[in-house]
Amino acid sequence: MKWHNKVTSLLNITYPVVQAPMLGITTPEMVAAVSEAGGLGSLPVGGLSADQTRELIRAVKSLTSKPFAVNLFAHSVPSSIDAAAFTAMQEFLTSFAAVNDITYVPPVQEMLRFHTYHDQIDILLSEQIPSVSFTFGIPEDEHIATLKNRGARLIGTATCVEEALLLDNKFVDVITAQGAEAGGHRGTFITEGNPPMIGTMSLVPQIVDAIRRPVLAAGGIADGGTMMAAMMLGAQGVQVGSAFLVCNESSAPNAHKHRIQNASSSDAVLTKNFSGRWARGIENKLMRAIGESGLATLPYPYQQSLTASIRSFAQQKDLTDFATMWAGQSASKAVRKPAAAIFQLLIQQAQTSFELIERHVQVKE
């Protein structure tokens, strides 16, 4: 089974399968394993400093010479926030942490400095990154031009047709259609309110019809059958996240992995309590407590900073009650195997999915 289409040629990969960038989960080892297997590993660096970005990129390069993507956050940081709301959330989290025996180091609002993709773009250029993916928005025209002039392929994220059209008009090479099933942050950037939550089955064909670029389907793509379903929708490739959540190379600790594997689809809820941006993850005590506090969440990345110390403590101690456990609606299918084995199984299943249809339907007389 040989795959050859616009996605495989543009991204210079053997199979049109992108491993989704999962900040806090994805390691350089995961990225390298997927790229070595013939897909496109994605290194998430959203919000990191230039030095951290360079270090992670070099870690991947030490493990593979195959192409991989680096994933940026293309948001803008609000110039000002409601100081009273910041203090109220901080006070709530301080007492929540105390009651739950969590070491909490509250951020000082005046001291907060946030990295954006502007801090990282020179690193990406000097490291000659072949594919640059982004979410939460669109990089500025000059940055798009610079990256493209230096030969980088750009992959943007859309959660509705309107966003896909904006990306198309900016000459982004490949567009990821992120269906409502997807875990982690919604890539939404055209609305401040509730994000569009359009299922993959509806979103992918509509974006394919509307734009000129090849489309990657994301959201619910967990095995070869769902991959081939996405191809039937007109996608030319897929982005797979949750299926790699508990792989050997994932940095999730043990209890976290256990919780993911035992989640029902309804456990993966939409929240902005952790980061200030809408994201899908397994509901837990911290998520509920912030919701029940009745306090307004701060805009991203302020809310993210406010909860960071609790979530980091939980990650270190493997406390699922207080950790961020982003997960899609098919996350319970994830298995604890090397990423390469997960990848190879998916490719095999894609082929046999044709036989599945032939079992149920006689397609040709």
Next chain:
Amino acid sequence: MKWHNKVTSLLNITYPVVQAPMLGITTPEMVAAVSEAGGLGSLPVGGLSADQTRELIRAVKSLTSKPFAVNLFAHSVPSSIDAAAFTAMQEFLTSFAAVNDITYVPPVQEMLRFHTYHDQIDILLSEQIPSVSFTFGIPEDEHIATLKNRGARLIGTATCVEEALLLDNKFVDVITAQGAEAGGHRGTFITEGNPPMIGTMSLVPQIVDAIRRPVLAAGGIADGGTMMAAMMLGAQGVQVGSAFLVCNESSAPNAHKHRIQNASSSDAVLTKNFSGRWARGIENKLMRAIGESGLATLPYPYQQSLTASIRSFAQQKDLTDFATMWAGQSASKAVRKPAAAIFQLLIQQAQTSFELIERHVQVKE
């Protein structure tokens, strides 16, 4: 292209395509046209009297001798409701109607009598209905046994794996997996709170894996490509609703049809403001006003009765601001053609979807 699987044999149809029952939209003409084309038309009768049910069934029979399904609501009516909440909603709707020049005939709480499927089951038996589908719950064991003993095939609706397992254990013949993309009422019956909103891409494979019965995929199935995608997910058939919303046989008036065809996916929102049960439809003035009133909606079917007169007035005058416009996330793909032509195109597209994949991928070397 010959289709033959458990769904086509159990339901005695040529193609594994069920037209979704859409109360207020589906006419006997639509049901007959789909059954004549080789699919399974579905006549919605939820909440109707025995006489109305018989009359509609006979209208279908006068148009086709092919098998069709009759669709029941298997809910239970709350034994009591909050009288003050009922009055508050009624007063709100009375003034809303007055301001908007709508003739509103408020229901009198004490006079309300609701039909349930118990009133209809004898008609279904005497009319020898070949397939009985249901939503909002599971009929009682004795009714399941009676229907099955008389040769009827049962089709139940599940919105999560847990509901599918309950249906499986009751020996329901076919299970419709209703993904979050679907228009109209959610079939959810195991939870009182927010319904599980699991996308078709995640829900269908999980239900297929969990149960022994053949599965129909619903939600986002709007053409041949989405149909074949559903088959890739392990479904043995599909249920198609929105694609028939604006067909010639639809009872939707003109402006209503126009609004559906010009909807974006994000316009079809989840609400319980119209009926008291969660359903997906195009947002309009009535839906927003009830939401903004801050009043609690009454449980189904009380809220349904309270808003009925406004919605019926809107339907007659073709006022999209006040009508119920249930629609799925792919409803804008719907076209104004005879149902038979829509059906035949879908079947043709399903076949050519294989060629689409071959265009993008060389499946075999």
